[in-house]
Amino acid sequence: MRVLFLLPILCLLVLSGCRREDGALYKDQLLEAIRTADAIHVTEHSSRFDRNDGVDAPFRIYRELTLPRDAVEDFHREIIKVPSKTKDYLTACIFEDHHTIRFKKGGQTTSTMRICFKCHQIEWDGSPCRPPLDLLRHLDSFLSRHGFQPERDWRALALAPP
Numbered sequence: 001m002r003v004l005f006l007l008p009i010l011c012l013l014v015l016s017g018c019r020r021e022d023g024a025l026y027k028d029q030l031l032e033a034i035r036t037a038d039a040i041h042v043t044e045h046s047s048r049f050d051r052n053d054g055v056d057a058p059f060r061i062y063r064e065l066t067l068p069r070d071a072v073e074d075f076h077r078e079i080i081k082v083p084s085k086t087k088d089y090l091t092a093c094i095f096e097d098h099h100t101i102r103f104k105k106g107g108q109t110t111s112t113m114r115i116c117f118k119c120h121q122i123e124w125d126g127s128p129c130r131p132p133l134d135l136l137r138h139l140d141s142f143l144s145r146h147g148f149q150p151e152r153d154w155r156a157l158a159l160a161p162p
Contacts, residue, residue, distance in 0.1 A: 026129040037103040049096045051155065074145065122139070
């Protein structure tokens with residue numbers, strides 16, 4: 001019986017192309033994106049699901065920062081510390097990203113990373129690979145050091161007057 005329960009999960013992982021080395025490749029691609037970006041822009045913002053009442057919340061920016069050189073170097077150092085073990089599970093949660101990191105070169109966005117700390121998920125168009133298992137913990141540490149708040153009362157912020 002237990003095998004039958006695990007079979008769909010195993011099939012999903014195989015079909016999703018999850019490979020043991022994905023975490024290392026993802027990490028290398030992220031380090032390259034940090035190294036080659038002219039600018040890295042971080043935004044803490046609302047999610048359309050913040051109201052939790054079926055009505056889309058208005059988009060609001062709570063904090064944004066184009067990382068100064070020392071913060072870019074700190075970001076690079078933080079990602080180097082991430083173990084390469086691949087995140088090999090999926091979460092069943094509505095993705096509510098409240099943090100976005102945009103990598104720019106020549107004034108153009110080269111890739112965008114959207115982060116949902118509630119679901120422990122990252123969507124980044126800079127890599128087709130699955131992220132390292134502990135990447136979120138390191139992003140939390142980095143963002144917190146630079147004045148961002150991975151955990152907030154997003155519903156209260158959505159319902160507050162502008």
